Amino acid sequence: MAISEPAVLTRGLTKTFRGRPAVHGLDLEVPRGGVFALLGPNGAGKTTTIKLLLNLLQPSAGEMRVLGLDAVADSVAVRRRVGYQAESQHFYRNTGVGELLSFCRSLYPRWNQERVDRYCRLFELPARARVGGLSKGKQTLLALVLAVGPEPELLLLDEPATGLDPLRRRQVLKLLVEEMSKEGRTIIFSSHQLQDVERIADRVAFLLRGGLILSRPLEQLLAEEKKVRVLFPGPPPAELEKWPGVRRVAREGSRLLISLSGRLDEVLVRLQRYEGAAFDVLDQTLEDIFVEYAGGEESVWEVGEDD
Numbered sequence: 492m493a494i495s496e497p498a499v500l501t502r503g504l505t506k507t508f509r510g511r512p513a514v515h516g517l518d519l520e521v522p523r524g525g526v527f528a529l530l531g532p533n534g535a536g537k538t539t540t541i542k543l544l545l546n547l548l549q550p551s552a553g554e555m556r557v558l559g560l561d562a563v564a565d566s567v568a569v570r571r572r573v574g575y576q577a578e579s580q581h582f583y584r585n586t587g588v589g590e591l592l593s594f595c596r597s598l599y600p601r602w603n604q605e606r607v608d609r610y611c612r613l614f615e616l617p618a619r620a621r622v623g624g625l626s627k628g629k630q631t632l633l634a635l636v637l638a639v640g641p642e643p644e645l646l647l648l649d650e651p652a653t654g655l656d657p658l659r660r661r662q663v664l665k666l667l668v669e670e671m672s673k674e675g676r677t678i679i680f681s682s683h684q685l686q687d688v689e690r691i692a693d694r695v696a697f698l699l700r701g702g703l704i705l706s707r708p709l710e711q712l713l714a715e716e717k718k719v720r721v722l723f724p725g726p727p728p729a730e731l732e733k734w735p736g737v738r739r740v741a742r743e744g745s746r747l748l749i750s751l752s753g754r755l756d757e758v759l760v761r762l763q764r765y766e767g768a769a770f771d772v773l774d775q776t777l778e779d780i781f782v783e784y785a786g787g788e789e790s791v792w793e794v795g796e797d798d
């Protein structure tokens with residue numbers, strides 16, 4: 492495999508359930524190394540995408556390469572090199588933590604027992620504890636230990652912080668990112684915890700209705716997505732919506748709120764030409780950007796999607 496091959500590459504990836512697309516013509520490219528966040532509203536297709544990459548679901552159309560391998564034809568080889576934490580855990584309740592770890596160790600050619608023991612100590616997961624007796628947060632932590640044990644080149648984490656308190660969340664994600672990134676491994680994770688994403692992601696992709704809306708380095712996204720609040724002394728310029736970089740114009744009382752995707756300097760130069768126009772530039776958090784791309788707070792609920 493060429494080392495330059497991305498960690499994940501999909502082309503036209505599509506998955507339909509009873510004729511309804513959950514993932515639709517997805518072209519996703521995840522570079523090797525670093526931390527890649529998969530964002531999107533409920534039902535956007537994040538979990539389906541992750542399951543497709545692991546061949547837990549079979550695509551209706553399209554191609555997928557994971558670590559340079561065909562994700563369907565070479566799925567066994569892919570599974571050996573990928574760690575996976577599912578969105579919710581379904582452990583056998585009566586199994587002991589130590590017993591489960593030993594079983595998983597026997598399945599993988601490489602298994603980092605030192606790391607597993609260290610994480611179990613840090614996460615307070617005693618070997619003798621029964622899995623069914625663990626709290627939800629502890630089960631999440633156990634799933635993380637199982638995902639990192641096989642020394643994966645790629646970690647696929649579906650909502651890795653589910654059930655963790657804020658302190659634990661920070662500690663665990665920091666530990667994962669520091670250790671995995673330092674070793675050149677790739678992490679792809681889905682999350683609704685956008686503060687976590689801002690803290691740890693290098694790159695974010697945004698899914699909406701199964702399609703890719705954007706994929707950009709986080710720093711670039713935060714630098715490019717701005718709002719400009721303007722009060723025009725008279726009527727606003729005709730065709731304001733068609734100015735370069737303008738994605739949306741909304742009314743906020745007597746002022747207009749222009750959502751921009753890049754081209755801020757050009758827009759400011761144009762605004763300066765309007766005598767008497769008063770404006771200020773507003774930075775956006777990742778949450779602001781998420782809401783904006785998901786359709787804005789005023790967007791209507793889509794009912795009946797999950798039946």
Ligand SMILES: Nc1ncnc2c1ncn2[C@@H]1O[C@H](COP(=O)(O)OP(=O)(O)OP(=O)(O)O)[C@@H](O)[C@H]1O
Binds near residue numbers: 534535536
């Ligand atoms: N096994 C299934 N059978 C039928 N429909 C499904 C199945 N799995 C997922 N879907 C549908 O596919 C769409 C995408 O679901 P998916 O779980 O991938 O979204 P998600 O982005 O992970 O959402 P969330 O943020 O709520 O976890 C949804 O409309 C969902 O109802």
